Amino acid sequence: MKFLDKLMERSSRKVAQNTSRRHMLTNLSKLMVGAAAIPLLPVARASEATGGYPGVGKQVSGLDGDPGDPTSCDYWRYCAIDGFLCSCCGGTASSCPPGTEMSPITWIGTCRNPADGKDYIISYNDCCGKTSCGRCLCNRNENDKPVYRPQANNDINWCLGTSSSVYTCSTGVVLGVAVDG
Amino acid sequence: MKFLDKLMERSSRKVAQNTSRRHMLTNLSKLMVGAAAIPLLPVARASEATGGYPGVGKQVSGLDGDPGDPTSCDYWRYCAIDGFLCSCCGGTASSCPPGTEMSPITWIGTCRNPADGKDYIISYNDCCGKTSCGRCLCNRNENDKPVYRPQANNDINWCLGTSSSVYTCSTGVVLGVAVDG
């Protein structure tokens, strides 16, 4: 928590310093275009009680026995995901956004579904061919192995065998229940 | 100031909510890669007492009669600039960063030098051929006119007549004293 405290302390101090009209205008001159750099503190972005992302509507998968919010980094299927969540990008947890191409080659994780307590094999297919979606960047690494074990690694761009290798977002597709829990 | 207050109120509330270890870790999962979205509030970025940018070292031009900090959006030559300040990017107020090309075609502003009270003609030459510098984004619009008066407009990409039209950063070059103040 220490780094959160420090961060807030700094921000508050800065705001306190910033009271004059002149500064307000000076700041605006930098803000207007500079706000590109995203106005939200990561602490703010990440601190929603639900684990969701500000400015992203919550979802349900709609499947019986598939609990949680597919736009939240907490969602059970994402236990080893690394990237932008396609659920936030016009796709779903298991489908790609319009106009992208789903990678046929991929890597595999094993995540426990809290609804039935079973371990499921999850295929983290990347969606490819448009620039980064830019929403809901999420990194979780349960059982993630280094790149010399590629089939269990999430640092590799799995846009392989697609017409473009440019990475857009990531899905977590249910392949089935793991035989060996 | 209202929007600053609101922003801080929101951030503080969010931080207060965020006390559990579990949340800390959840947050980190989003932070590690997600921090791309820049951790600094714009209020923090813009509220330095000096008008400078956090994480950018202050400079002096070194010229007699050329006061102020060329890495600050406040610097007198920048009265109508729009873009990343080349001074922050490996160039200076009047030179481009290594490996870029200075546009030969440009637009012109008139800024008052506080050292001698004279109005100078400033040529806002763009530097071109690498991706956006990304440091010290600054927008000021004194005497800026709409794009149907291109020679007085800062929304145009002036990387014209260069081998690449990709915009990197902006300079403010002294051309001389304005005859008609």
Added chain:
Amino acid sequence: MRKILFNGISALLFACCALPVVAELKPEPIPSVATLPATYPDSWIFAHDVNFNSMIAGKVAIIDVAADAKEFKGFIDASMMANFVESKVKPRLYVAESFFSRGTTGTRTDVISIYDKATLKRIKEVVLPKNNRAQIVASKHMLKLVDNDKYLLILAFTPATSVIVMDTDTGELLSELPIAGCNLVYPAGDKGFASLCGNGGMKAVAFDESGQETERYDIPPFFSVEDDPLFDKPAFIGSTAYFLSYKSQVQPIDLATSKPKILPTWSLVSDEEAAENWRPGGWQFATSDGAQKLYVVMHKDGYNGSHKFGGEEVWVFDTQSQQRIQRIALKKNAFSIEVTRSATPLLVVTNTEMGLDIYTTDGDYQRFISVGDSTMPIVLHRGR
């Protein structure tokens, strides 16, 4: 009763197996790619992320601003100060953009990229052989569809200015019409457009089916570029363009026919408000709705250079009575705005932090929508 029963069953299940009995999830199909309807609902908008930090990687996001879930429908790329326009007639989206063979260097290729609305696939491109498309911070007035979307008008700037006419049925580039001394593309008549000029006048050009010039009008100066220039980003109500000046004057121009008609001016502000320097400003700071109302982002204490910083209020005017009928104090300052064409229109605000705040047109706050980390959605297009 039902609730008690359910709780009882739940308790039983937990007692026996720790987890309720649910169906095992079935394997899901691979590959799977979402699609969209060929005609978009009227609460959807296009938010153009100009991505200043990485201009070769801009995008146009499609967003349902009325939705509390699944609000982000998809996006298409838009490279290097691109411009965008939606066809209302064909299921097509058009992007004018530029590429370099080595990302930021090498051979330049300017193109019109054509997307299918349902699949968001890039189905065709038309190369602009002179690589002269205008690279200016995006607005709605550099790429326009006219004559029932039969012709696409593409602004060229080198800095010599001209307008390229493309046939959208064939993808053929029909002509390039010079507009020396003037800039931007405001549709005028069926086959024509007007441009504002550096002398405070206006030029208008009409063309025939082969793109060849048939009429040309030079409207002499009617405003002072030095003293109180008209912003180059008007709001349209029908075929009337409402141009606003830095100092709050309204200059309507009738563009129903190929020859522009300069209509009488009026003011956004009272004498008191003028004294307080209430002024319009921002990026796309003015828009309209279906009820002939004009929406303008306003800031107090305006000064020489304040005209692109946005504002703390949106003022709504009845363009018939030329009276202000509403004043909306915003949660966060606005940089750009748009109003949807929905039955219940929504006011979409790109705030100065670059997120989208959605309000009713009465100013009731609805929701916040993020277009994405590090995005700059400064141009908002409602469905045409």
Added chain:
Amino acid sequence: MRKILFNGISALLFACCALPVVAELKPEPIPSVATLPATYPDSWIFAHDVNFNSMIAGKVAIIDVAADAKEFKGFIDASMMANFVESKVKPRLYVAESFFSRGTTGTRTDVISIYDKATLKRIKEVVLPKNNRAQIVASKHMLKLVDNDKYLLILAFTPATSVIVMDTDTGELLSELPIAGCNLVYPAGDKGFASLCGNGGMKAVAFDESGQETERYDIPPFFSVEDDPLFDKPAFIGSTAYFLSYKSQVQPIDLATSKPKILPTWSLVSDEEAAENWRPGGWQFATSDGAQKLYVVMHKDGYNGSHKFGGEEVWVFDTQSQQRIQRIALKKNAFSIEVTRSATPLLVVTNTEMGLDIYTTDGDYQRFISVGDSTMPIVLHRGR
């Protein structure tokens, strides 16, 4: 006395003309482009911005981490999960990157881009005709110079793995050496490299002047990928690679010759620290200095999946005594670290907010440096 006189003059000047008499600024030359020395000072580092939000527009920034002004020296582009290496022998920088003819779609071209250090101009490119370079989140171990920088080793991944050998004198691609079942490039001997393998073993390949394979070694498994894998990002001290495991074991491997020698392991943590689950982690979380010290980013309460989140402390170990000699509590959590080769080395930390915090190697905080808005400088290269 002097001061009084000066003040008197100032007062006089202000009294008479309101502003001091200064020389009028002279017109400045156009065009003007800065250059750098062909050999960089040893306090300069390369910060690779992988730019996840726009991966086709990454960059490598050159930063003087000892400077309080003009710390940002320039940058070069690095497109689509690029990799970077500096030559210590030639005044050259190398980037392995990928381009698409239409930005994110169209024809792919993989290249080695070669830059001049003094001008940062892209002076040459070598096309990789199979377009098979590895696109993996950047690290130091996918693009390596060996044999006095005569050969550039380029990792390929399709997902079949191989290493392409390029002659840096001629730009010729000499060969492609398969490393099936293994990955990454750790220089071994003069003309050779080792790779870690999915079975917990290591492979090593040596080649001759024409790039042809001369030796190949398969080291049988010496660690458990399932129970406690070695991270794939070792720190080098001389020709010894210090690999660390998820659970804090140190596995040194001697790569002085083409045949790797697996050295005895030791532990970063005491029994108490192990019980508290102090573990290494982050991205580039381990480095070394010129005094054979090993720097490791550590976090408490580690668990399955915590290994890429960075940490709150940097621990410094004497690799001779295998003892911890320093424990640096950071201002902000570290994601990646590097130590400069300067006479007074500096510890550079990419914090989890993606800014650079600079410390002395004793842990005294020096300064904060921003690489740019919306950047992700997760790989830091000191001067070689």
